Amino acid sequence: MRIAVVGATGRIGAQLTRRLLSAGHQVKALSRGGAALDALVKIGAEPFLGSFDTGAGDLATFFQDADAAFLMVKTDWNNIHGHYPVVAQRFVDALGSSPVRLAVNLSAIGSDVKGDTGHFEGFHHLDQTLNQLSNLDLVHLRASWFMENTLAWTAAVAKHCGIGWSLDPDLKTPWVATDDIADLAAKELTHPTGEHRVIREVGSEDLTMPELAAMIGREIGRPVAYRFVDRTRKDIEAEYLKRFGTPERWLDDSLTAAALNDGRVRFHGRRSPLPTTMEMFIRDVWKPRYLQAVADDHETETFPTWSSRAER
Secondary structure: OEEEEOOOOOHHHHHHHHHHHHOOOEEEEEEOOOHHHHHHHHOOOEEEEOEOOOOEOOHHHOOOOOOEEEEOOOOOOOOOOOHHHHHHHHHHHHHHOOOOOEEEEEEEOOOOOOOOOOOHHHHHHHHHHHOOOOOOEEEEEEEOEEHHHHHHHHHHHHHHOEEEEOOOOOOOEEEEOHHHHHHHHHHHHHOOOOOOEEEEEEOOOEEOHHHHHHHHHHHHOOOOEEEEOOOOOHHHHHHHHHHOOOHHHHHHHHHHHHHHHOOOOOOOOOOOOOOOOHHHHHHHHHHHHHHHHHHOOOOOOOHHHHOOOOOO
16 A cells, blocks of 8 residues: 655654554655655655645645555644644645545544634644545544653653643543554554544543652652642733743633633543553653753753742
């Protein structure tokens, strides 16, 4: 099978490309170039320079000789709500006249909800636009929070023994490792079910933030506190806007947290077990990065670091 992979040099795309090549499939690897693409070419990938996120390259020809495709959008934090609809339409334009009959789309939890849901709103636009493609089978992988996102708190734990975020302390949210997403995408692409529209809810275990903090504490041998960030506090908002980000990003993050906290964004069905547990991820991936943060006393303060302080 000949498979076109968008974002082939990213965390998920690179793992997916390697899995497909090792299984004997041909892979067209879309990337803006660089050492990561060169490494994939060395093991058999066919390079294609371009980006659906920026519109660069001869995108109309990318899918023209492919049997199946993997689609994903990279978030543009400078154009949070305008980016996803534009990229989704580029996908539709390029796929509409192509021979592709199966596409796997990396979507997200909450993509089924229309309205002001922050970051999830972009995935709603993505799914709805791609569903216009009546001539191909489409699998939406609605992924939960990436376990890799917890790496944003390594410095916070190293400096302040805390994790600051805006999820209610008693709210359980699902997490997933990007390697597991790559595995699922490979299976969907190479073992199609023949269904026209498929939705897969992709998440491992559900954890509250205090449970996650306690898990990290056990692994590193010191207590870690979860410190709720109240986004209605004007002093916190002012500090964020002064030092860390834009009003647009503040609003997007606030809407994202609110949509989770009030239950509008959630998983609905049963999920298949996935190989990577959070305990495994914390031990094998998170802890080494944490130890690096402990050794680095000069790391630039970020909002996750600042908001994790006990005295905030």
